[in-house]
Amino acid sequence: MEERMLLSLMVFSSLVVLAETIAQKPAIEIYSLHVDCKVTSRFAHTIITSKIVNRANESKEATFEVELPKTAFITNFSMSIDGKVYPGIIMEKASAQKEYDVAVSRGQSAGLVKITGRKLEQFHVSISVAASSKVTFELTYEELLKRQLGKFELLIKVQPKQLVKHFQIDVHIFEPQGIRFLETDSTFMTNELSEALTTVQSVKKAHILFKPTVDQQKANPELNETLLNGDFIVRYDVERGATAGDIQIVNGYFVHYFAPREMPVIPKNVVFVIDGSGSMAGRKIEQTRGALLKILQDLRPEDHFSFITFKSRVMEWKSNLLQATPENLASAAGFVQTLSASGGTDINGALLTAVSMLEKAEGLPERSISMIILLTDGQPTSGERNVEVIQENIQKAINGKYALFCLGFGFDVSYKFLEKMALSNGGIARRIYEDADAALQLQGFYQEVATPILMKIEMQYPENAIEGLTKNNFELFFEGSEIIVSGKISNDLDLLPVEIKAQTHTSDLTLKEAANVEEKEQIFQNQSYIFGNFIERLWAYLTIQQLLEKSISAQEEDQKKLKAQALELSLQYSFVTPLTSMVVTKPTGHQQMELANKPTEAENEKLRSIPVRAHQGLRSGAAVISAVRLRERMRVQPTAIEYPQLILQLPQQNEIICLNTGGKAQPSVHLLSDPEHGLTVTGKLGDRTNHFVHFEITYMNPPAQIHISMDEIVLSHNNESTRMPWTKSATSTVQGLKVSVEKERSVTALLTDTVTVTVSFIKFPDGFLGLYFLNTDRFSDKVSGVLGQFYSKAQFENNSNISQRADERLLNVSGLEHKATRQYMKDYRLDSTRDFVSCWSIDLAP
Numbered sequence: 063m064e065e066r067m068l069l070s071l072m073v074f075s076s077l078v079v080l081a082e083t084i085a086q087k088p089a090i091e092i093y094s095l096h097v098d099c100k101v102t103s104r105f106a107h108t109i110i111t112s113k114i115v116n117r118a119n120e121s122k123e124a125t126f127e128v129e130l131p132k133t134a135f136i137t138n139f140s141m142s143i144d145g146k147v148y149p150g151i152i153m154e155k156a157s158a159q160k161e162y163d164v165a166v167s168r169g170q171s172a173g174l175v176k177i178t179g180r181k182l183e184q185f186h187v188s189i190s191v192a193a194s195s196k197v198t199f200e201l202t203y204e205e206l207l208k209r210q211l212g213k214f215e216l217l218i219k220v221q222p223k224q225l226v227k228h229f230q231i232d233v234h235i236f237e238p239q240g241i242r243f244l245e246t247d248s249t250f251m252t253n254e255l256s257e258a259l260t261t262v263q264s265v266k267k268a269h270i271l272f273k274p275t276v277d278q279q280k281a282n283p284e285l286n287e288t289l290l291n292g293d294f295i296v297r298y299d300v301e302r303g304a305t306a307g308d309i310q311i312v313n314g315y316f317v318h319y320f321a322p323r324e325m326p327v328i329p330k331n332v333v334f335v336i337d338g339s340g341s342m343a344g345r346k347i348e349q350t351r352g353a354l355l356k357i358l359q360d361l362r363p364e365d366h367f368s369f370i371t372f373k374s375r376v377m378e379w380k381s382n383l384l385q386a387t388p389e390n391l392a393s394a395a396g397f398v399q400t401l402s403a404s405g406g407t408d409i410n411g412a413l414l415t416a417v418s419m420l421e422k423a424e425g426l427p428e429r430s431i432s433m434i435i436l437l438t439d440g441q442p443t444s445g446e447r448n449v450e451v452i453q454e455n456i457q458k459a460i461n462g463k464y465a466l467f468c469l470g471f472g473f474d475v476s477y478k479f480l481e482k483m484a485l486s487n488g489g490i491a492r493r494i495y496e497d498a499d500a501a502l503q504l505q506g507f508y509q510e511v512a513t514p515i516l517m518k519i520e521m522q523y524p525e526n527a528i529e530g531l532t533k534n535n536f537e538l539f540f541e542g543s544e545i546i547v548s549g550k551i552s553n554d555l556d557l558l559p560v561e562i563k564a565q566t567h568t569s570d571l572t573l574k575e576a577a578n579v580e581e582k583e584q585i586f587q588n589q590s591y592i593f594g595n596f597i598e599r600l601w602a603y604l605t606i607q608q609l610l611e612k613s614i615s616a617q618e619e620d621q622k623k624l625k626a627q628a629l630e631l632s633l634q635y636s637f638v639t640p641l642t643s644m645v646v647t648k649p650t651g652h653q654q655m656e657l658a659n660k661p662t663e664a665e666n667e668k669l670r671s672i673p674v675r676a677h678q679g680l681r682s683g684a685a686v687i688s689a690v691r692l693r694e695r696m697r698v699q700p701t702a703i704e705y706p707q708l709i710l711q712l713p714q715q716n717e718i719i720c721l722n723t724g725g726k727a728q729p730s731v732h733l734l735s736d737p738e739h740g741l742t743v744t745g746k747l748g749d750r751t752n753h754f755v756h757f758e759i760t761y762m763n764p765p766a767q768i769h770i771s772m773d774e775i776v777l778s779h780n781n782e783s784t785r786m787p788w789t790k791s792a793t794s795t796v797q798g799l800k801v802s803v804e805k806e807r808s809v810t811a812l813l814t815d816t817v818t819v820t821v822s823f824i825k826f827p828d829g830f831l832g833l834y835f836l837n838t839d840r841f842s843d844k845v846s847g848v849l850g851q852f853y854s855k856a857q858f859e860n861n862s863n864i865s866q867r868a869d870e871r872l873l874n875v876s877g878l879e880h881k882a883t884r885q886y887m888k889d890y891r892l893d894s895t896r897d898f899v900s901c902w903s904i905d906l907a908p
Contacts, residue, residue, distance in 0.1 A: 088117075090114055090117075090118075090124045090191065091116075091117050091224070092113070092114050092224060093113055093226070093227045093228060094227065095112050095222055095226045095228070095229050096110070096112075096229075096231075097218055097230070097231045098111070098232045099218070099231075099232065100234045101216065101235045101236070103317065103319075104600075105206055105599070106134075106204065106205050106207055107202070108134075108205075109201070109202045110128055110199075110200070111200045112126060112198070112199045113197075113199075115195070116191040116192065116193055117194075118193055119194075121190050121191065122190070123190055123191070124190075125187070126185075126186070126188070127184055128184070128185045128201050129183070129185075129219055130183060130201075132183050133205055133206075134203040134204065135203060135204055135603060135606075135660075136201065136637075137204055137635075137637060138201070139185070139187075139200065139644060139646060139658070140200050141187075141189060141200075142197065142200075143196075143197050144196065148647060150658070151646075152632075152637070152642050152644050152645075153645055154629060154633065155640075155643045155659065158645050159643070205603075206600055206603050209321065209544035210543065211509060211510060211542045214297070216233060216295065216297075217293055217294070218233075218293070218295075220290045224286070225276050225280065225288050229273065229274060229279065229290070230272070230273045231271070231272040233268075233270040233271075233296050234267075234268070234269055235267065235268040235269075235296075236267050237267075238310060238586075239300045239301050239302065239319075240300060241263060241265070241267070241268055241298055241300060241301070242298075244261070244263055244296075244298040245296075245297050245298070246294075247293075248292065248293065248295060249293045250289055252289060254278050255279075255289060258272060258273050258275070270296055272294060302321065305322060306320070306560060306573040307321070307545075307562075309575065310582060311558070311577065311583050311597070312596065312597040313595055313597070313598060315548065315549070315551070315597040315598045315601050316582075316597065317546065317547070317548045317601070320544070320545040320547075321544040321545065322516065322539075325515035325541070326566060326567040327513050327514065328429060328430060328514045328517060328567045329362070329365055329426075329427040329429075329430040330365050330432070330512075330514060331366040331367070331423065331426050331431070331432040332361075332432075332433055333368050333383070333416040333420060333433075333435070334354065334357075334369050334370070335437070336370070336371045336372070336401065336437050337409075337440070338372060338373045338402060339372070339374075339403060339407040339439075340403055340405055340818055341407075341440045341474065341818075342439055343403035343837060344403075344837060344840075345500075349501040350437065350501075350504070352501040353502075353508075354401075355395055355398055356501070357504075358391050358394055360505075360509070362386060363387065364385075364427060365385070365386045366386065366426055366427075366430075367383060367394070368383045368384060368419060369397065373405035373408070374407075374408060374444040375405075375411070376408055376411045376412045378419070379394070379397050381419075382419070382422070382424065383419065383423045385425075404812055405444070405812070406444030406802055406804070407444055408442065408445035409436070409445075409452060410442060410445050410446035410451075410452045410455060410456075411444075411445045412436075413452075413455075413456050413459075414456070414459055416434045417456070417459040417464065420434070420463075420464055429566075429568070431514045431517060432465075433464060433466070433467060433489070433511070434460075434464060434465070435467045435508070436466065436469065436480075437471060437504070438471065439474055439475055440475060441475070441479075443804055443807075444791075449476065449479040452483070453479070453483050456483055457483075460487045465487065465537065465538060466483065467484060467491075467492075468480035468483055468489065468490075468491045468492075469491070469492050469494050470491065470492070470493050471500070472494070472496040473496075478614075481614055482614050482615050485611060485614050485615045486615040488538070494507075510540060512540075513542065514538050514540050515566070516538070516539035516564040516566060516571070517539070517564065518537065519535070519537075519538075519563070520535050520564070521536075522560065522561040522562070522563070523547075523558070523560055524559060527551060527553040527558075528551060529549065529550045529552040530549050530550050531549040532546075532547055533547070534547050539564070546604065548600060548601040548604050549601065555579050556578070557576045557579065558582075559574070559575070559577075560574070560577070561573070602635040605628075606628045609624045609628040609631075610628050610641075613625050613628070629641040638658060639660055640659075640660050642660075643658060643659050704887060705753065705887060705888045705890050706721060706722060706890075707721060707723055707747075707752070707754060708720070708722075708723070708754075708832075709834055709889065709901065710834065710835070712856055713853055713854075718901040719852060719882070719904060720885065720899070720901040720902070720903045720904070721848075721849065722903070722905045723747070723848055730744050730758075731746065731848060732744055733745050733849040734845065734846070734848075734849045735845065735850060736846075737842075738842035738844055739817070739840070739841070740761055740762025741761060741816060741817070741819075742760040743758070743759050743760075743833070743847070743849070750828070751829070753824075753832075754832070755831060756770065756771050756772075757821055757833060758770075764779060766797075766799055768809075770821050770831060772788075772830075773788070774787045775788070775801065775803055777794050777796065779797075786801070786803045786809075788823055790803075791803055791804055798814060799811065799813045800812045800813070806825070807823060808820055808822045809821050809823075816840060817835045817837050817840050818837050819835060820833075820836060821833050822834070822891060834891050838853055841853045841854065852875060856874070857873070858871055858872070859872040859873070859879070871902060873902065880904050880906065881904070882902035883902065884901075884903075885900075886899070886900055886901075887901060
């Protein structure tokens with residue numbers, strides 16, 4: 063059966079220039095916007111050029127934003143202002159931060175590269191444009207495209223926000239293997255716009271040109287509104303001939319692409335390890351059930367599988383793996399439909415149980431692949447909770463025998479923890495976003511690993527003739543992906559031999575190929591579609607990516623060496639990577655500095671809690687500060703940051719509120735009541751500390767009270783009381799109300815279909831208790847109280863009534879206005895005292 067080799071090249075570039083408007087015509091006009099993308103043998107080189115003019119008779123602020131792939135490296139940025147060019151300079155991150163600190167101390171601003179979605183990060187810079195002046199922005203980035211599910215897809219996000227006189231997208235593709243299939247698509251295309259689209263294709267080359275006129279761009283002939291708002295997509299496939307892959311050579315550097323076809327599928331043995339803790343309740347567990355039911359349908363008859371669920375304890379569906387027969391699949395589907403969520407999170411125990419299940423499994427196919435797929439949405443809170451100990455335990459237990467894939471659901475997980483654990487055990491980590499399509503994300507990941515066709519792959523090249531060889535040994539190869547190896551040919555070779563050894567389902571495989579160096583070099587001579595040294599840059603890009611990935615699971619000393627090598631290459635080839643920053647100095651009355659850092663996926667969790675704001679003291683509209691840098695600067699002076707009394711997140715808003723209710727001890731503070739859920743929470747401030755030292759949580763159904771003090775937790779029901787000291791972990795349940803104590807950490811009250819109440823136990827510097835709620839979308843609109851009113855009756859207003867400072871806002875709560883000030887405070891919701899939260903601080907009298 064012939065495999066459909068549809069490749070999909072993922073390059074995202076969203077182009078946005080935001081400006082004020084005067085009547086129907088913008089003051090800041092984009093008169094030219096050009097996207098020039100050259101794709102040469104999987105390596106994409108994209109240049110975005112935006113030219114603007116200020117039509118007003120006074121200075122105006124213009125902001126240039128581009129969304130690019132998280133996997134891309136920015137290589138160049140420049141601004142040309144009235145003929146003078148202000149280039150970006152790529153520096154080692156620490157050196158750039160020093161320059162930035164000096165700039166900040168002078169009241170200057172800094173730009174930001176921030177993560178904006180699943181696959182995107184946003185480059186952002188703003189500039190003050192004098193009356194009648196012109197500015198040209200130019201951004202360049204590069205990316206080695208990864209084959210997933212047999213697809214390459216070029217996606218350009220088009221969003222100019224206004225009509226553009228000269229708008230043009232050029233996509234040049236050069237594939238020496240030959241282009242087998244090519245198509246374009248768009249989410250905004252009309253019959254008239256399609257007339258502006260032309261495609262020219264030959265055997266190995268293609269040119270897609272999209273060049274709409276101003277009239278074609280109009281949504282309505284009478285209005286200056288643009289149709290250009292959405293995705294512009296190019297999909298293509300390449301021909302694949304030689305079984306040993308394709309080798310390409312330019313200027314002494316080679317790249318080898320290997321993606322075999324028509325191989326028998328290797329049976330797999332899969333243990334699904336599913337988090338069933340309380341935080342998975344609601345939509346998460348529903349989506350997980352839906353995804354697993356679909357995944358069960360995709361299992362092949364020769365596959366074996368089982369399920370392990372974990373809460374505060376670990377539960378096995380069956381004691382052994384079962385073959386994917388219709389009967390067993392039907393039984394499994396019934397089990398999946400019963401999955402529920404409550405209790406703690408014992409990740410360590412669950413994974414060790416999964417390893418044990420694979421160890422003792424019987425009747426598995428002789429040549430098969432065993433893997434563990436973990437899905438969790440939180441931190442380990444039961445059993446072993448030290449993530450470093452867990453990582454060590456799992457690596458020791460697996461011992462290279464199985465692959466571990468870790469899926470982190472949402473942003474309460476430690477992605478760094480999951481990523482290191484996966485990479486240390488032959489797998490990968492992936493974040494699942496809490497959106498309506500989370501079930502599809504889970505299914506999509508499974509499809510990537512569902513069809514293994516090779517294992518223990520060795521790509522062998524002459525040792526004495528190759529330098530700087532990238533990774534050339536791979537444990538698994540899945541249908542629809544692609545292996546890429548690159549290096550530098552150090553000796554004068556006429557032929558570059560390669561030998562591939564691997565195991566298939568039925569036999570050992572050996573493939574041999576020899577590339578004629580001179581002939582391969584000739585292929586890329588005088589090709590206007592390519593940029594000359596692309597394979598050398600491809601090699602550098604791939605080497606940096608692999609060094610950074612390897613450093614994640616390396617020991618401290620090795621980690622330093624790996625990062626040092628990656629840094630050297632980043633600087634040599636001018637890549638903005640997690641180890642470098644781009645500094646741009648610009649004039650706006652006085653010199654200002656822009657600093658672009660590249661955030662990692664692990665840093666994304668913290669960045670989400672630090673919204674992008676202008677630096678304190680800067681005028682509104684100035685370029686924003688790097689959130690990463692703010693976080694690092696706060697760690698320098700931790701003593702200046704204190705714990706708030708209360709922390710909450712506004713419903714359906716990415717805004718954190720830190721509340722202080724008053725400075726004196728109160729007999730009792732009415733914090734929250736929700737009559738529809740029969741829940742009331744009160745608290746008492748300490749005599750010697752301006753924090754809460756006692757909470758009382760009252761439920762109507764079941765009729766129960768939970769008294770939480772610095773000494774113990776007392777659960778009262780029907781004149782009976784259960785006492786649980788902080789000195790040990792314990793759980794007590796009455797009529798569905800479950801109270802779980804984690805030793806000297808927290809207590810959680812969980813009741814089905816009601817918000818989850820958690821209280822943190824903070825020992826130092828002065829003992830106190832920290833209250834917070836989970837699943838707050840379950841509050842009714844009748845919730846009230848000092849804290850409760852924020853969940854139903856809080857709305858931010860604009861700054862016009864107080865100041866133009868971006869660190870102050872007005873929050874309207876129950877008809878009263880409260881001044882909110884941006885601050886960085888210690889987060890009692892997290893275990894580490896070094897973690898901070900960026901929040902709007904409000905002093906509120908009870």
